[in-house]
Amino acid sequence: MAKTSLLTTTTLVAGLLTVSAAFAQDYDLVINNGRVIDPETLFDDIANVGIKDGRIVAISQDALTGSETMDATGHIVAPGFIDTHFHFQMPVGYSLGLRDGLTSSMDFEMGCAGSYMAQWYEDRAGVTQANYGCAVSHEFARAMVIDGSDGDYMRDGPLAAYDTRVNTGWSATRPTLEQGNAILEELDKGLQAGAPGVGSTVGYMRSGVSSREMFEVQKVAARYGRPTGAHTRYTLGNDTAENNGAQELVANALALGAPAIVLHFNNDGWQLAHEMIIKLQEQGHNIWGEVYPYAAGSTTINAEFLVPESWIDEFGRRYEDTMLDPVTGEFYTLETYKETVASEPARPIVIFKQPKENEAKWLTLKGVTMASDAVGAMPYDAPWDYPLDQLGGTHPRTAGARGATIRLGRENNIPMMQLMSILSYNAAKHLGAIGLKSMQERGRIQTGMVADIVVFDPELFTDNSTYEQGSIPSTGMKAVIVNGQVTVRDDVLLPVFAGQPIRFDPEDKPRFEPISEEAWNAEFSTGMPLPSDFTGAFPQKVEN
Incomplete structure (x- = not known):
């Protein structure tokens, strides 16, 4: 579908408000009388939405009827929320996210081990309630190569860190050339299996990862045209160190012609980090960043x-x-x-x-996404219908990041279009730009798009989780629709397993290229050989 962000209002209305009389009563689901918001086209009006075979097929101000109808009077009808930093990739984790409006979850920080990537997706096929995706993990590649970490727990993806982090080699050890190449090859395996990118926790490995290694890690992703998301070096740190870490990630990306995600940069120095991101976007670079509305x-x-x-x-x-x-x-x-x-x-x-007053400020930033950084609660391997009041403590962002975003927007008069952009469209736009089809057809309310939709009361939808009780789900969500199927209705999660994989098609051949010893040890060298005709960098002394 051609992009319409620059079209006139007249053309937008004509393009969005369409319905064929031949299909007027042939919809699987109709959402009537809602305030329909599409962040890509800036459409914002009362309309009816018709859904058929998992896709939006009509948006009209004429009356629509279908097999099932939903009255959305007084409610927002918007693209389902997309989270690129969701660690709780387990049935009960998806349960919490869905009640908070999450329809597509990915982990671009911790990620999944490359050797287990295909299995990770296979384990979720047909039994998952939200869309699911996972980057390939830099940290786990190091843990496997340096610490020998491996086992069935690796199938849990991001939550395998609870096992691998009992060792320290992954964070503190500089690999040998042989180990370095094994780490890079492990990353390539995940990308070959269809991972949407590379996730790196280099900020946890600042003594173990050289600048050369980080460059080579991003190069692996660049060969596939995919982004590297990083908890950047020196995070947490002061305003100078934080931005130096972001600059490392971005400079590598620019040198390699690759996309990059500056993960959760809402720390000291965030104003400069955001300015850098926006200026790069204005120059056409696919660089973006994440925030979440919590001071902790x-x-x-x-x-x-x-x-x-x-x-x-x-x-x-x-x-x-x-x-x-x-x-x-x-x-x-x-x-x-x-x-x-x-x-x-x-x-x-x-x-x-961080100061609490920054929470709302971050939500006003353009060109970023709201990504929850949701972490696990025990028992993290519980089934989808596990009683949430029996879950252990966790950060409130796990259950309430999207509800908190809407609440803070309401309290601080942040435009709904801005909130829908950072909750959904911006992530879809940047990931779609790398050729990820599943994101090219989500994050938008337009005819032909996948029907991932949230319907919520803008005055009532809110977070309930706290630092004392982090697993209390959000409320005020009338419906969460995943691939055309109602998965949450009036805050009740239904036994509907419509989630689809967010990934590239697997490839037959790896793109891995071993790094040479000369390049791997470059940071320890005394300098590059001088050209044979070099006569000196300074003017020769002239004798009188």
């Missing part, structure tokens, strides 16, 4: 940037008012921090890091 983040307690030498000595923070255990509801002390790192190094924690 979440990670495992053994994260490198949380050691006392960094968190206390360098950043001037205290565990007593910044590091929360979401299960017990208690803040750590230096003593309990050290005890827990020794006994349970992969224990999840919540870390307070």
